[in-house]
Amino acid sequence: MNRASVAALGFTSLALSAGLALPGLLAAQQSLPAKFPARPTAPAITPADLMTRVYSFADDSMMGRQTGTVYHDKGTDYIARELARLGLTPAGENGTYFQPLPIVERNLASGSSIAVDGRTYSAWRDFLPRDNGGNAEPIQNATAIYGGMFRVNDTTGMINPVQAAGKVVVFTVPRGYQADRPGLLRRYPEAAAIVIASLDAMPKDVQNALAQPEPQRAGLPQQLPPVAFFYTTGAMTEAMFGAPMSSLRMGTTGQNVRGSITFVESQAPGVRNVIALLPGTDPALRGQYVALGAHSDHEGFGDPVDHDSLYAFYHVVRPQGADDGNKPATAEDLPKIRGLLDSLRKLRPARVDSIFNGADDDASGSMGLLEVAEAFATAREKPKRSILFVWHAAEEQGMLGSGYFVGRPTVPRDSIVAQINLDMIGRGKAADTPGGGPGYLQLIGARRLSTELGDIVEAEGKKFSPAFRFDYQFDANGHAGQFYCRSDHWSYARFGIPVVFMSTGGHPEYHQVTDEPQYLDYDQLTRVSQLVLNTANRIANLDHRLVVDKPKPDPRANCVQ
Numbered sequence: 001m002n003r004a005s006v007a008a009l010g011f012t013s014l015a016l017s018a019g020l021a022l023p024g025l026l027a028a029q030q031s032l033p034a035k036f037p038a039r040p041t042a043p044a045i046t047p048a049d050l051m052t053r054v055y056s057f058a059d060d061s062m063m064g065r066q067t068g069t070v071y072h073d074k075g076t077d078y079i080a081r082e083l084a085r086l087g088l089t090p091a092g093e094n095g096t097y098f099q100p101l102p103i104v105e106r107n108l109a110s111g112s113s114i115a116v117d118g119r120t121y122s123a124w125r126d127f128l129p130r131d132n133g134g135n136a137e138p139i140q141n142a143t144a145i146y147g148g149m150f151r152v153n154d155t156t157g158m159i160n161p162v163q164a165a166g167k168v169v170v171f172t173v174p175r176g177y178q179a180d181r182p183g184l185l186r187r188y189p190e191a192a193a194i195v196i197a198s199l200d201a202m203p204k205d206v207q208n209a210l211a212q213p214e215p216q217r218a219g220l221p222q223q224l225p226p227v228a229f230f231y232t233t234g235a236m237t238e239a240m241f242g243a244p245m246s247s248l249r250m251g252t253t254g255q256n257v258r259g260s261i262t263f264v265e266s267q268a269p270g271v272r273n274v275i276a277l278l279p280g281t282d283p284a285l286r287g288q289y290v291a292l293g294a295h296s297d298h299e300g301f302g303d304p305v306d307h308d309s310l311y312a313f314y315h316v317v318r319p320q321g322a323d324d325g326n327k328p329a330t331a332e333d334l335p336k337i338r339g340l341l342d343s344l345r346k347l348r349p350a351r352v353d354s355i356f357n358g359a360d361d362d363a364s365g366s367m368g369l370l371e372v373a374e375a376f377a378t379a380r381e382k383p384k385r386s387i388l389f390v391w392h393a394a395e396e397q398g399m400l401g402s403g404y405f406v407g408r409p410t411v412p413r414d415s416i417v418a419q420i421n422l423d424m425i426g427r428g429k430a431a432d433t434p435g436g437g438p439g440y441l442q443l444i445g446a447r448r449l450s451t452e453l454g455d456i457v458e459a460e461g462k463k464f465s466p467a468f469r470f471d472y473q474f475d476a477n478g479h480a481g482q483f484y485c486r487s488d489h490w491s492y493a494r495f496g497i498p499v500v501f502m503s504t505g506g507h508p509e510y511h512q513v514t515d516e517p518q519y520l521d522y523d524q525l526t527r528v529s530q531l532v533l534n535t536a537n538r539i540a541n542l543d544h545r546l547v548v549d550k551p552k553p554d555p556r557a558n559c560v561q
Contacts, residue, residue: 001361001423001503001510002395002486032518043378045371045529047522053367054426054525055517058359065358066300067394068105068215068268075296075366076274079391082370083276086377091277091388091410101393101404103271105213106131106263114139114230114259116239121232128199128207128231129261130181131214136228136261139168142192144240144254147171150179150196155187159251165190168257170237172197172245177326185225193228193257197237197245204303212300215268215397217404228261273401274391275410278376280540282384289388289411290540291419291497292372292532293402293488294365295395298358299511307353307514312340314508321510323481359517361510364426366391368529375533383540385417392488395423402488406495413495417546418453418539421489421501425528426520428504439468441528442503444475444483450498452547453539457500460534464527471505477561485559494559496552500535502528 036055039048057078063071080097083090092098108129114121123129147169148158159169169191173179179196188194199207210231237245241254274296280286316336318324329337357363373389376382388411392401406413427433428440441461447454461468474483484490489499504524509515539546553559 001483002399032520034516034518036517041371041374043375045375045526045533047526049371049374050367050522050525050529051517053370054359054363054520054522057367058357058363058515058517060355060357062357064300064356065296065298067297067397067400068103068271069300070269071300072271072297072393073269076272076391076393079274079296079366079370083274083373083389086374088276088278088373088377088389091275092273093410097274097276099273099275099405099410101217101271101273101401103215103217103268103394103400104265105215105268106133106265107213109262109264112259112261114236114257114261116144116236116257117255119239121236123261124211126233126236127195128202128210130210130229130231131263132185132226132229133216134226135263136193136226138260139192139228139257141256141258142166142168144168144170144257146241146248146250146252146254147188147194148250149174150184152177152180157250161188161190163251164188166192167253168193168195168240170195170197170232170240175201181229185227185229189225189227191227193230195229195237195240196231197234199231199233202231208303215271215394215400217400230261271393271401273393273405275405276373276389277411278373278382278387278389280384280386281382285384286386287412287415288385288545289416290383290385290536291388291390291416291492292369292422292536293390293392293419294369294422295362295393295401295488296366296391297393297396297401298361298363299356299396301355302513304352304354305513307351308341308344308348310353310512311508311514312337312344314512314514315340319508320506321508321512323506323510353513356511356513357516359509359515359520360424360426360504360507361515362395362423363517364424364520364525365422368422368425368525368532371529372533372536383537385540387536387540388416395488399488399491402491406491413497416492416497418450419489419492419497419499420532420536421487421499422528422532423487423501424503424505424510426504426522426525427507428524429521432507433505435471436505437469438524439464439466439527440471440504440524441468441531442471442474442505444501444503445489445493446475446500447550448475448484448499449493449496449550449552450546450548451550453498453500456538457531457535460531460538463534464531468527468531474505475561479561482559482561484561490559494553494555494557496548496555498546498548502532504528
């Protein structure tokens with residue numbers, strides 16, 4: 001699932017110094033092996049098949065499948081080989097299963113530096129520049145000014161925009177927090193640069209993550225003002241003012257600053273959607289498509305951490321993983337953390353980990369979709385309408401793959417009658433999610449455009465034993481998580497295509513290196529995948545096109561849940 005901001009990475013190195021026991025958690029998490037040998041898959045959707053697929057797709061050798069890397073290519077190659085083996089029709093471009101995306105990377109240009117009172121400072125050592133999607137004007141002898149202490153939704157301790165015009169504005173932030181970069185850039189569009197004096201306090205894993213080039217669609221309009229933005233060390237900040245940081249007062253001015261921060265674009269390698277088709281059997285209906293989708297990418301890899309320390313810390317302190325942001329441990333948390341970590345140490349030796357395997361996010365959805373594709377391809381009776389399978393790239397970079405596909409579809413967009421999105425469908429136990437357990441499933445968007453679609457999912461869910469228990473709380477208008485806007489279904493819904501987003505929900509492993517295959521519930525993953533098959537088959541065999549009875553959104557408008 002797409003993360004709301006880079007700040008949600010959290011300061012994961014905290015887990016190394018905190019130590020960690022939750023009753024019943026150990027038994028639930030130790031039932032599966034760390035590795036599972038691949039086996040031939042069968043036509044039916046089974047836990048064994050899904051284990052084979054997820055353990056392969058989320059293996060360390062895939063190195064986190066980050067968009068624009070050879071490791072993402074490796075994952076999409078695996079999907080395409082399986083589709084060819086199953087005999088499904090290529091539906092990408094030029095007779096292939098692939099739809100290449102015009103994705104670029106923006107890297108810091110050589111020679112980018114900042115000078116203070118004649119002394120030159122180096123990127124990555126003294127300051128960490130951020131790319132705003134467009135190049136700022138060079139800083140020409142701009143005076144440094146202390147902008148104050150940044151606090152969320154509180155500008156009383158910050159200088160006004162008029163004071164900032166033409167100056168290098170330096171802010172500090174309370175320890176454990178990160179500044180709102182877009183908000184500061186929009187508040188101070190006339191500044192020569194905006195600086196956050198926090199690099200010393202920022203853990204190396206976060207620094208490295210912020211320094212990675214962010215893939216983006218070529219030709220996208222710039223979203224933020226062209227103002228230079230960077231983080232500095234305390235030493236560089238004090239050089240700007242010729243005084244200790246502790247002595248600075250809002251509005252204090254300092255030295256002259258010169259320099260430039262320039263980013264250059266290059267084509268990102270191998271970014272591609274994977275698309276296949278099962279043609280419908282009814283000549284009058286096969287030109288209509290039920291689209292099924294998941295995303296194939298994840299977060300790559302980062303700095304080494306102790307796997308079990310991180311696991312214990314997040315299970316105690318941040319049960320929603322990256323969605324809990326930088327929530328710190330309390331004094332009451334520390335004994336629980338230590339107890340859980342001690343218990344894990346008795347089960348296995350310490351293990352250094354650096355790979356964001358993305359087993360639930362979204363190997364579960366991608367491999368569940370592949371199992372559904374195999375079940376459709378091998379079924380004796382095929383559906384009347386065609387089934388379109390799409391593995392979207394670059395969901396983690398802002399749903400770029402789904403946005404590109406729906407903007408330039410390889411089938412007529414108006415012929416897509418519905419879309420089912422699978423993102424994080426491999427967990428959902430009570431230990432993961434309040435109210436979780438057998439049959440638990442979150443539904444988002446199911447009735448936002450088509451009441452009939454929601455009714456079909458409900459009806460199909462009741463046919464299971466035990467019946468599915470659908471949780472709609474995350475679909476509520478105004479929900480703080482904005483989940484309706486955070487995954488690939490939105491790219492379809494914005495054009496009025498009825499969607500349903502299926503997920504078993506968040507958990508402590510969300511966007512952490514601990515999101516590994518042994519922590520998934522393969523019985524639950526099997527049930528959800530079967531529900532997708534049954535629901536898609538039902539829609540594909542209707543004697544009428546799925547009814548859209550709700551207002552369609554403006555496709556140019558921003559998503560607001």
